[in-house]
Amino acid sequence: MNLLSAKNLSHTFEYELFSDISMDLDEKESIAIIGISGSGKSTLLHILSTLLTPDSGSVSLFAEDVSQMNKKRLAKIKRDSLGLVFQSHYLFKGFSALENLEVAAILSGQDIDNEILKRLNIYEAINQKVTELSGGQQQRVSIARVLTKQPRILFVDEPTGNLDKLTAHEVMEIFFEYIEKNSAGMVLVTHDEELAFKCKKVYRLENKKLVAVK
Ligand SMILES: Nc1ncnc2c1ncn2[C@@H]1O[C@H](COP(=O)(O)OP(=O)(O)OP(=O)(O)O)[C@@H](O)[C@H]1O
Numbered sequence: 455m456n457l458l459s460a461k462n463l464s465h466t467f468e469y470e471l472f473s474d475i476s477m478d479l480d481e482k483e484s485i486a487i488i489g490i491s492g493s494g495k496s497t498l499l500h501i502l503s504t505l506l507t508p509d510s511g512s513v514s515l516f517a518e519d520v521s522q523m524n525k526k527r528l529a530k531i532k533r534d535s536l537g538l539v540f541q542s543h544y545l546f547k548g549f550s551a552l553e554n555l556e557v558a559a560i561l562s563g564q565d566i567d568n569e570i571l572k573r574l575n576i577y578e579a580i581n582q583k584v585t586e587l588s589g590g591q592q593q594r595v596s597i598a599r600v601l602t603k604q605p606r607i608l609f610v611d612e613p614t615g616n617l618d619k620l621t622a623h624e625v626m627e628i629f630f631e632y633i634e635k636n637s638a639g640m641v642l643v644t645h646d647e648e649l650a651f652k653c654k655k656v657y658r659l660e661n662k663k664l665v666a667v668k
């Protein structure tokens with residue numbers, strides 16, 4: 455089943471970032487987007503995850519055109535089906551790690567997966583306040599929080615920037631197992647080509663186009 459279909463996307467800020475870009479994401483599929491700094495990877499991810507409206511072109515989620523959805527429908531899809539793991543974590547700062555996960559569990563009606571907490575190695579820090587956690591711990595808590603929602607599509611922007619190599623690879627394994635088990639899909643943006651090539655498909659954003667490199 456197709457989870458996401460982007461057609462003929464173009465976007466310009468100060469200069470034209472990309473034009474006429476199309477891509478599709480299917481169930482159990484992972485796609486990595488690499489490219490030099492400033493090439494527009496994060497902007498493209500923002501468009502695919504409905505945070506930004508493209509200058510032209512369309513994005514369909516679960517076979518529904520995003521531009522045709524009313525606000526309520528779009529909000530529901532965002533809440534229930536999209537999981538965003540971005541560079542800034544957006545954890546609730548005054549809360550503990552566990553309280554952050556509990557909020558996600560309550561809002562989505564899902565249970566916290568203790569297995570994921572153990573594998574992300576945040577079990578022993580779970581009662582600490584977010585402000586008392588290291589950058590890498592905060593990143594791992596935010597990954598656990600997004601997975602707790604059980605989204606159908608993961609949009610992931612440099613998820614392992616604060617993590618050592620071993621932890622980064624473990625995080626990728628958790629993502630891959632998650633999408634397999636939940637028939638979900640993932641679009642990953644990263645500078646790290648080694649991590650990128652673990653995905654099923656890899657595209658490079660260069661000269662305003664998406665070039666398939668795997
Ligand atoms: N909201 C915005 N308003 C104006 N310009 C923007 C905005 N967001 C991004 N840009 C510009 O668009 C260009 C691409 O930015 P983007 O963040 O998409 O690049 P990137 O490929 O993700 O880079 P990096 O690898 O450094 O994260 C940059 O020149 C940036 O300054």
Ligand SMILES: [Mg+2]
Pocket residue numbers: 495496497611
């Ligand atoms: Mg970026």
